Amino acid sequence: MFEVEELRKKFKTTTAVDGVNLYLEKGESVGLLGPNGAGKSTTISMMSTLLSPTDGDVRYNGKSILKQPEIIRPVLGMVPQEIALYEELTALENMKFFGRVYGLSGKKLDNKVAEVLELVGLEDRKKDKIKNYSGGMKRRINIAVALLHEPEVLIMDEPTVGIDPQSRSYILEMVKNLNREKGMTVLYTSHYMEEVEKLCDRIYIMDHGQVIASGTKSELKSILSSEETVLVELQQKQVGFADQLSELDVVQKVIEVEQGFKIIATKADQLLADIFDVAKREQVQIIGIHVQTPTLEDVFLHLTGRKLRD
Amino acid sequence: MLTVFNLQWLRLIREPVLVFTFFGLTIGFVFFLAGSQGSSTITIQTFSDTLSEQEVAVWLERLNESDTYTFNYNEREEVENELRMSQISFALNLEADNYSFLVGQDSHFIAAANQHIMQTFQSYLRINEVNAQLTDETVSIEHYVQSDVKTLSTNVSEHDEMGLHVVAGMTLYFVIYTILFNLSNIVLEKKTGTWDRLIISPLKKTQIYIGQLAHHFMLGMLQIIISFVLFHFMLGYNFGTQLLTIVAVVMAYVFSIVALGMLVMGLVRSSQQLQAAIPIVATAMAMLGGAFWPLEIVTNNILLFLARLVPIRYGLEALIRTIVYNDSLLDVIQPVSILLLMGVIFMGLGINLMEKIK
Numbered sequence A: 001m002f003e004v005e006e007l008r009k010k011f012k013t014t015t016a017v018d019g020v021n022l023y024l025e026k027g028e029s030v031g032l033l034g035p036n037g038a039g040k041s042t043t044i045s046m047m048s049t050l051l052s053p054t055d056g057d058v059r060y061n062g063k064s065i066l067k068q069p070e071i072i073r074p075v076l077g078m079v080p081q082e083i084a085l086y087e088e089l090t091a092l093e094n095m096k097f098f099g100r101v102y103g104l105s106g107k108k109l110d111n112k113v114a115e116v117l118e119l120v121g122l123e124d125r126k127k128d129k130i131k132n133y134s135g136g137m138k139r140r141i142n143i144a145v146a147l148l149h150e151p152e153v154l155i156m157d158e159p160t161v162g163i164d165p166q167s168r169s170y171i172l173e174m175v176k177n178l179n180r181e182k183g184m185t186v187l188y189t190s191h192y193m194e195e196v197e198k199l200c201d202r203i204y205i206m207d208h209g210q211v212i213a214s215g216t217k218s219e220l221k222s223i224l225s226s227e228e229t230v231l232v233e234l235q236q237k238q239v240g241f242a243d244q245l246s247e248l249d250v251v252q253k254v255i256e257v258e259q260g261f262k263i264i265a266t267k268a269d270q271l272l273a274d275i276f277d278v279a280k281r282e283q284v285q286i287i288g289i290h291v292q293t294p295t296l297e298d299v300f301l302h303l304t305g306r307k308l309r310d
Numbered sequence B: 001m002l003t004v005f006n007l008q009w010l011r012l013i014r015e016p017v018l019v020f021t022f023f024g025l026t027i028g029f030v031f032f033l034a035g036s037q038g039s040s041t042i043t044i045q046t047f048s049d050t051l052s053e054q055e056v057a058v059w060l061e062r063l064n065e066s067d068t069y070t071f072n073y074n075e076r077e078e079v080e081n082e083l084r085m086s087q088i089s090f091a092l093n094l095e096a097d098n099y100s101f102l103v104g105q106d107s108h109f110i111a112a113a114n115q116h117i118m119q120t121f122q123s124y125l126r127i128n129e130v131n132a133q134l135t136d137e138t139v140s141i142e143h144y145v146q147s148d149v150k151t152l153s154t155n156v157s158e159h160d161e162m163g164l165h166v167v168a169g170m171t172l173y174f175v176i177y178t179i180l181f182n183l184s185n186i187v188l189e190k191k192t193g194t195w196d197r198l199i200i201s202p203l204k205k206t207q208i209y210i211g212q213l214a215h216h217f218m219l220g221m222l223q224i225i226i227s228f229v230l231f232h233f234m235l236g237y238n239f240g241t242q243l244l245t246i247v248a249v250v251m252a253y254v255f256s257i258v259a260l261g262m263l264v265m266g267l268v269r270s271s272q273q274l275q276a277a278i279p280i281v282a283t284a285m286a287m288l289g290g291a292f293w294p295l296e297i298v299t300n301n302i303l304l305f306l307a308r309l310v311p312i313r314y315g316l317e318a319l320i321r322t323i324v325y326n327d328s329l330l331d332v333i334q335p336v337s338i339l340l341l342m343g344v345i346f347m348g349l350g351i352n353l354m355e356k357i358k
């Protein structure tokens, strides 16, 4: 339904998006995961006709929207990364304005505004100015104004950045319902892998302007199926211990974490025994050892050698 | 388009402080300058060798019915003294059915004052005659006096050009602030992202721009017209008879300033730069364009050339001509056309520059 082909965007000094391919099927919930600066926002800016690409094509129902943005505009709901609202106006005024922009008016507008306000749980605060809202409430209204015209596709750019856990799970639940119950197609951008993991059927992982992996959650994790992740908790961290571990044939990466070290290694029977040997030699005291199933975070780590966020 | 237009007013009503400040400054400055200059009343020292003190007092009262002049009684000796010292340029000598001037140095006020004094004398002398003949016909007498007063006030306004220059100059100057600061909302909208929301909506870009610009245009018009109405009713400034032409001139001027604002916004990179640029642009233009002092006193050719490039010069020229000399739109079509042309050029450049920054 919605396809991106060899999309590229060059700015003066950087290539923000470098040959991205992706697609959304009707009713799907797709995640776009990647660290800050990966090119996620630039990609969806081009998908929403805000930026024109340097190269490549974006098609909706088979037709290119680059020359004909009016194909996508009325049916697209876009939740920008920043709070794009009139702060000095109330939530109600903001919603009515953006509703009118999408051609709603009169009773229909009033009903839709009331419905969406209830959906985002801000019915009773609708007469407050946006600038008096908490971060979580702002985020919810930021989403609400994109829902008034019942979009076929909803693109969300990091809609949960910088808010409290309650607001966050409220928003996630809401998006899940929009997708499951109303059949809305969702493209959800984030650098929180647990959000994407919870919400999305399929996932694209982006880094440095490119899609480095894509597929369903299990497909992505099968990248790591021949590997395992072991978390070693230590009394006291020691660099020598990590160095020794890296020397082992089966170990691919050793990453320092809060409690100790995380080890990514090819599945092998003797790994745990080897770890204890090294500990003995280096006189490090192990207080716990966990063999973990891989997360998307681990997938990203495996693909790039870096963590998704600091 | 109307949606965008209406929204801007709603936003203005919610945060009106900035606009009200500049509106208040316009009014405040004009009140202050009009008060301190006192340019609208001229004091004339008056004495008499032949009339009694009571008779002089009666004439003074009649002469002082005009707001433009203040006739002040003084002894002949004192008056001559002031003339010698060049403290005054002329004085009025009242006689029974006649009057004369004592002139120290030539002043262009003598002619105007003479007209006023002559009319006062004629009307009162004639009223006396008529009164003596027909004691009942008061109606026709009042009518006669009224028609006299009218010719008087048009004459007076010619000599009030300096005062009107201040009024028009200040009004045109401060409206630049109002429009430019209000226009910076567009830059802010681009920063907060509401602009982008509109761009990806089904609205056309032209609808968004026209809705925005129409709002800033109307705001500028309102500020100027309300200022003029206040100056007329509170300070007694006379704006002549060509009121529709004044509105047309103001429209052309406001359009050129809105366009100039778009150009400035196309040139600056951030809203901080814009905040700094606005006062510089407004003040430099007002100085060059003669809002603070008449261009007649400028002799430097470079400055005079630069003056030709700023809209405020043409706005002022056209306004003064319509207000003071009752010129019609046809008479001021040249400066008005220049304003419109400048507007079109600035707007074209400005929007192109703004669209390029992406």
Ligand SMILES: Nc1ncnc2c1ncn2[C@@H]1O[C@H](COP(=O)(O)OP(=O)(O)O)[C@@H](O)[C@H]1O
Pocket (backbone or CB within 6 Å): A011, A012, A014, A015, A016, A034, A035, A036, A037, A038, A039, A040, A041, A042, A043, B358
């Ligand atoms: N308008 C722009 N001009 C120049 N560089 C930009 C612009 N927008 C984004 N970039 C650069 O492109 C890269 C990708 O940015 P972005 O798409 O915002 O990443 P993400 O949303 O994944 O954090 C970054 O290096 C950013 O600095």
Ligand SMILES: [Mg+2]
Pocket (backbone or CB within 6 Å): A037, A040, A041, A042, A081, A157, A158
């Ligand atoms: Mg981003």
